[in-house]
Amino acid sequence: MQGIVIHKGDNCDFLPVFEPVAKRAAEVKQTLFFDKPVHIVAANAVVGNKEAKGPLKRYFRRVKEDIKLGEKNFERAEILMFDEAVRASVREAKESVGDVQLLISGDLLNQMTTSSYVARNLDLPHLGVYSACSTYTEAISIAATMLNAGHFQTVACATASHFATAERQFRYPLEYGCQRPPYAQWTVTAAGCCVLSTLGSGPLVRSATLGKVVDFGQNDLSNMGAAMAPAAMDTMCALFKETETGPEDYDMILTGDLGKLGSDILRDLMREQGYDLGQRYSDCGSLIYSMDQNCYQGGSGAGCSASVINEFIIPRIKEGEYKKVAYLATGALMSTQSCYQGETIPGVSHGIVIEGERK
Amino acid sequence: MSAVADPIEKRNERYGKYVDSVTPKSGTLKSLWHSFWIGGITCCIAQGIGDIYALIFPNFSEDMIVNITSMTIITLAILFTGLGFYDIIARKGGAGCFLPITGFANAISSASMEFKSEGLILGTSVKMFSVVGPVVVNGIVWSTVAGILNLLILGRL
Numbered sequence: 001m002q003g004i005v006i007h008k009g010d011n012c013d014f015l016p017v018f019e020p021v022a023k024r025a026a027e028v029k030q031t032l033f034f035d036k037p038v039h040i041v042a043a044n045a046v047v048g049n050k051e052a053k054g055p056l057k058r059y060f061r062r063v064k065e066d067i068k069l070g071e072k073n074f075e076r077a078e079i080l081m082f083d084e085a086v087r088a089s090v091r092e093a094k095e096s097v098g099d100v101q102l103l104i105s106g107d108l109l110n111q112m113t114t115s116s117y118v119a120r121n122l123d124l125p126h127l128g129v130y131s132a133c134s135t136y137t138e139a140i141s142i143a144a145t146m147l148n149a150g151h152f153q154t155v156a157c158a159t160a161s162h163f164a165t166a167e168r169q170f171r172y173p174l175e176y177g178c179q180r181p182p183y184a185q186w187t188v189t190a191a192g193c194c195v196l197s198t199l200g201s202g203p204l205v206r207s208a209t210l211g212k213v214v215d216f217g218q219n220d221l222s223n224m225g226a227a228m229a230p231a232a233m234d235t236m237c238a239l240f241k242e243t244e245t246g247p248e249d250y251d252m253i254l255t256g257d258l259g260k261l262g263s264d265i266l267r268d269l270m271r272e273q274g275y276d277l278g279q280r281y282s283d284c285g286s287l288i289y290s291m292d293q294n295c296y297q298g299g300s301g302a303g304c305s306a307s308v309i310n311e312f313i314i315p316r317i318k319e320g321e322y323k324k325v326a327y328l329a330t331g332a333l334m335s336t337q338s339c340y341q342g343e344t345i346p347g348v349s350h351g352i353v354i355e356g357e358r359k
Numbered sequence: 360m361s362a363v364a365d366p367i368e369k370r371n372e373r374y375g376k377y378v379d380s381v382t383p384k385s386g387t388l389k390s391l392w393h394s395f396w397i398g399g400i401t402c403c404i405a406q407g408i409g410d411i412y413a414l415i416f417p418n419f420s421e422d423m424i425v426n427i428t429s430m431t432i433i434t435l436a437i438l439f440t441g442l443g444f445y446d447i448i449a450r451k452g453g454a455g456c457f458l459p460i461t462g463f464a465n466a467i468s469s470a471s472m473e474f475k476s477e478g479l480i481l482g483t484s485v486k487m488f489s490v491v492g493p494v495v496v497n498g499i500v501w502s503t504v505a506g507i508l509n510l511l512i513l514g515r516l
Contacts, residue, residue, distance in 0.1 A: 175445065175468070175469035176446060177456050183383055218378065
């Protein structure tokens with residue numbers, strides 16, 4: 001099998017079951033290494049009350065008891081949460097490294113209205129990015145690349161999702177009495193923003209692995225974990241190979257919002273690839289809710305991994321508990337139309353490696 | 360091209376089978392039981408309301424009693440939806456909450472509440488039937504078909 005050309009350069013080459021399919025013209029590198037120090041100087045998240053009742057409740061500092069925030073609709077509430085997260089991080093960064101020069105953000109709503117409406121109140125250039133729930137790592141990858149190239153000194157990356165607005169856009173009205181299958185996930189109400197800078201101090205973004213869009217033919221809108229797990233596998237293999245590391249080199253490997261089912265699938269897929277993820281692997285979606293909160297397989301949405309990373313992982317890296325963390329947010333790139341038209345659900349996953357600063 | 364497409368399909372098929380084997384299924388017997396008792400209780404309550412109406416208004420016709428009972432049940436369902444606990448019952452009840460007339464009332468009222476933020480005309484009025492549209496359309500189409508068949512085969516209206 002080793003002599004076959006089509007296997008070269010693909011992440012899936014030693015996989016007996018899921019062989020690579022297309023022939024590559026040239027070897028594609030997916031990983032960008034940042035030789036300049038790109039620090040995470042500020043990280044904040046605002047979460048809703050359901051998230052604040054989960055296992056991570058004592059780590060969330062900004063909690064909204066009323067997820068409507070007293071506004072007339074949920075979209076306004078999402079904008080306010082997003083705005084609060086961005087302003088908190090921008091303020092924090094201003095004290096240590098100076099003004100933020102660019103905002104890269106995205107969210108789940110049509111035409112990314114939340115991000116744009118937040119950016120309209122900030123006197124900043126704004127880039128809107130979308131890759132569903134992996135928007136956060138996509139934003140961080142772009143920001144780190146720009147910082148590494150020296151175009152900016154300080155860039156903010158943000159993302160948000162809201163249960164009620166996502167529910168309306170992707171599923172049914174809120175009060176509609178429908179049953180969810182046991183493999184469904186619950187959209188997290190949260191907004192997260194971090195500020196990256198080449199100045200100052202804080203955890204370092206070492207590399208970014210840009211994901212390929214991977215589709216293994218899943219078409220169940222409720223079973224996002226199964227649709228996204230192959231994308232996570234693909235990016236994770238690329239990350240391990242191109243950074244020449246293995247799971248044992250990381251203190252923590254996190255995926256975005258695969259949920260309990262999706263992360264079990266990912267473990268199986270990675271085992272077939274020859275990597276045993278073991279205890280150090282976890283998933284933000286399964287971390288954020290406890291079993292008794294009726295959230296089925298766990299959280300999903302762009303705010304899910306952003307809030308867990310910002311409020312739980314980054315402080316742990318600062319304290320030195322974790323030294324090296326691989327964080328792969330995962331996104332399902334479908335719309336409700338595409339699914340009703342019989343299309344399958346493609347997934348994407350962008351990964352970053354965060355390291356603690358050596359003292 | 361087919362040589363390229365085949366391995367993808369094969370891979371997807373293998374993955375699909377694997378996903379099916381690990382995905383938890385909703386317990387059929389348990390769901391049946393829950394929808395049976397919740398749906399049954401809904402119907403019992405409606406019957407009880409109808410009997411009470413029959414006692415209060417002894418000179419009403421049976422049709423009239425049926426009509427005002429349905430109206431009462433619909434009002435209750437809409438009230439429950441507005442107060443925000445119909446969906447909690449329905450999460451357990453499933454088809455037991457979805458099939459009776461209360462399910463229809465819940466679907467219309469939840470949609471009109473949801474889209475109120477876009478205004479009364481472009482929001483509520485346009486989107487009110489977004490969930491129950493198929494029920495209305497199929498109801499009209501298939502009852503028309505049944506009526507025509509009835510006329511053609513049995514020869515009476």
